[in-house]
Amino acid sequence: MKKKQDTTIAKNRRALHEYEVIETFEAGIELVGCEVRSLRDNGCQLTDCFALIRGGEVWLNNVHIPPFAQGNINNADPDRKRKLLMHKRQIRYLSEKVSEKGLALVPLKMYFRDNGLVKVELALARGKKLYDKRASMKERDTRREIDRALKERSR
Structure with missing residues (x-):
């Protein structure tokens, strides 16, 4: 039996640049009305969103899910x-x-599970300093150069 892949709705690529991920968690999200249909059609925007814990509950702020057209x-x-x-x-x-x-709690991505439920990957993260960002960019560039050289060598 073949395992079905999760369908990604949106990724927070900026969070991986701004934060060092320590641990990740999967959480469901409470949606109302036509929001699931809107996610299937339009997706959502996770760029500036964050999660807070208030009164023993976790709340997701600044997520933009556009209204369903129909x-x-x-x-x-x-x-x-x-x-x-x-x-x-x-x-x-x-x-x-x-x-x-x-x-901090930072959402990394939102996706549909194979059973149709919407899930959010939540990360426990620590903010990076400027020199950490520079080091990760340098590491990414060197990895790209190595891959390029190996590809050229294999030709």
């Missing part, structure tokens, strides 16, 4: 806060870690 007047606000669905033990663990200095 929806009616009851379409939800595209920029509203959305609740993430996680186990209490995970939320407790994350709240302890986030209370440490310099750690």
Whole structure:
């Protein structure tokens, strides 16, 4: 039996540049109305979004899901806060870690599981300093040069 791949809706590529990922978690997301249909059609925007823990719940802020084109007047606000669905033990663990200095909850990607559910990959991350960003860019460039040289050599 062949395993079906998850369908990526949106990736937060900027987060991988800005943050050092320590640990990742999978969370469900509470959506209303035609938001799932809108995600299937239009996708969403994760560039400036972040997650906060308030009152024992995890909330996703600044995610833009455009309104569904064939929806009616009851379409939800595209920029509203959305609740993430996680186990209490995970939320407790994350709240302890986030209370440490310099750690944040950053969504990395949003995707459809093979059963049709929308999931968010949430990362426990530490912000990079400028010199860390430069080092990672230099490492990426050297890796690209090595791959290019190996490809040229194999011809």
